[in-house]
Amino acid sequence: MYKYRFSGPVSEFGRCITEHWEGETTAISKARARANLEYRFKKQHNKYPSAKITLVGDIQTIL
Numbered sequence: 196m197y198k199y200r201f202s203g204p205v206s207e208f209g210r211c212i213t214e215h216w217e218g219e220t221t222a223i224s225k226a227r228a229r230a231n232l233e234y235r236f237k238k239q240h241n242k243y244p245s246a247k248i249t250l251v252g253d254i255q256t257i258l
Contacts, residue, residue, distance in 0.1 A: 196221045196222065196223060197221065197222065197223070197228075197256055197257075198219065198220070198221050198256070198257040198258075199219065199220055199221070199222060199225065199228035199232070199254050199255065199256055199257065200217070200218070200219045200254070200255045200257050201216070201217065201218050201219075201229075201232050201250050201252070201254045201255070202215070202216075202217045202252075202255075203215065203216070203250065203251055203252035204216070204251045204252065205236055205248060205249070205250055205251065206248075206249045206251055207242070207246055207247060207248055207249075208246075208247045209247075209249075211251075213240075216236060218232045218235055218236065219257070220232055220235065225254055225256070228254055229250060229254055232250060232254070233248045233249075233250060236248055236250075
């Protein structure tokens, strides 16, 4: 398992809703980490599970 960090803007259905959000997670791949972080953002901001949340930018691997 690797630890991943995201810091940057978040968009919902193509519209920027947050200029800066930070989150960390552990996962087996970068794709799984992105899914985990999107889920965490939805839970923290009371979004529906079907909302199209996109983390704009790159997810960094922490050693």
